[in-house]
Amino acid sequence: MKETIPTNFIRQIIDTDLASGKHNSIQTRFPPEPNGFLHIGHAKAICLNFGIAQDYNGLCNLRFDDTNPEKEDIDYVHAIKKDVQWLGFEWAGDIRYSSDYFEQLHDFAIELIKKSLAFVCFLNGDEMREYRGTLNKPGKNSPYRDTSIEENLSLFEKMRNGEFKEGECSLRAKIDMTSSFMCMRDPIIYRVRFAHHHQTGDKWCIYPMYDFTHCLSDAIEGITHSICTLEFQDNRRLYDWVVDNVSVPVKPHQYEFSRLNLEYTLMSKRKLNMLVEDKLVDGWDDPRMPTIAAFRRRGYTPASMREFAKRIGVTKMENTVEMSVLEACIREDLNDNAPRAMAVLDPIKLVIENYPEDKTEDLTVKNHPSDESQGTRIVPFSGELFIEAEDFREEANKKYKRLVIDKAVRLRGAYVVTATRCDKDEQGNVTTVYCTYLEDTLGKNPTDGTKPKGVIHWVDADKSLDATVRLYDRLFTVPNPAATDDLQQVMNPESLVVIKTAKVEPSLTAAKPEQAYQFERQGYFCLDNNITKTGDLVFNRTVGLRDTWAKISK
């Protein structure tokens, strides 16, 4: 794929910081919360953060933002690590966890208390909300706001020691209850939770909040450019307040970009989790999901995902990217790199009546039409083949460039045949087509100067293998499913079509999971990476070929 280095406003800021000497080296981080699988929107953030580190000779940490043990799970940390690596990135040093810093964070909280910038508050949830005010109404100070430093120190100590119940009290920063930034109205920075944590076990019963944790974790790690999404723009004021009021050696800065929206899918972890929980899909890596794991299972390549991230760019504009951009990226990669093979999804029999009975041939076929380095393979041929049902019509107009009675067509990589007649079942469906072949047309056109206008794919009836093929399509019928209340209503009933009676050429026994093939004239497919029985041939369609015929025939 093209090797142009992208430019965007964040890279421009970095260029300026480097030129001015504000920074001599660049340190970024990708900070997922392990509460679900990463989706393609995260891939955008990963490519941004790791890509910057790469291009500027800097470093990028992978840090799990694990301050909410009730929603997080170790399984998600494993999945996330795998996704980042699969995308082709390497994090600096060890994996980081915000929970690694709990002790330091605790000390910083004490520092705030000592500066009279934090206090233990006993307001309950409802009271807290009432005191907070609204967008148009200032909040009022908590009655606990003026507790003495000594008393606060002691109360916070008690919080840590588990002497208060969940929700009974919290530690709050003392900022400004009249601020127009809601997050500055004395935000909670620690809450009591008697929850087991996947990293720290039962060591803590108080957990720091995001706004307190994230900025300080950045500072501890020496992050120079802390990149996050637009919804945190207001939070930047709190980010700055915290690093300004606590003794950290460096003050990182936060920059926000717009998150990715993709047509016909969802990009909210919460909603994706609902699909999984409600069994509307078959897990986080169901190939219809927009998760990185699902794209991998579907046959997308890391390079295609990186190319996608590059093409969509990074700005502060709200955006919804069309699916066609993603599809163009994977087609471009796979067109160059996927070996070709033949598979018949909806088979009908083709009998070549003038082909010598019992004769079989091993035809040598190119694995790629233009890239000779991909070599050739053997495809068995005989007088009985399977072809695609839609590739035959008893009669058709000139636009139809396939097999028609009394018309010639090229069998891909093999001979030119002319259909003579066909058999049908009781319902009138064609079951067998009879034809004659021109012996001297292997690798050349008929000697009479005619040239068949069409080419169709086929497999040998006897030596082809049974396979299951799963055709995936968009999960939703509407471009913006997030805007509807009932997701089930807008799910695409044809998002998955399973074909259990496909026939594929024998070379496909060598297929490896996730390894792409182009099934000629149909699309790109790969062997599923979650096959229950070894030896089963289950192919997932990554994406179809561009199909101008579909437009013409409409």
Next chain:
RNA sequence: AGGGAUAUAGCCAAGCGGUAAGGCAGCGGGUUUUGAUCCCGUCAUUCAGAGGUUCAAAUCCUCUUAUCCCUGCCA
């Protein structure tokens, strides 16, 4: 007594006072043993709108409009 952001083609997106890049999609044509690929051509007299500054404005100023985000002990 609200505040924070954003507006350039159908969708993304460059542009940073000197006369609208590129990609995807679309459209027209050519090559082709994949209706694929590839190749060629085409696709914004105008940058949310209205004023203003300037020899010159998508870029600077003013006002207006639209959209998104913020009132979790989530991140």
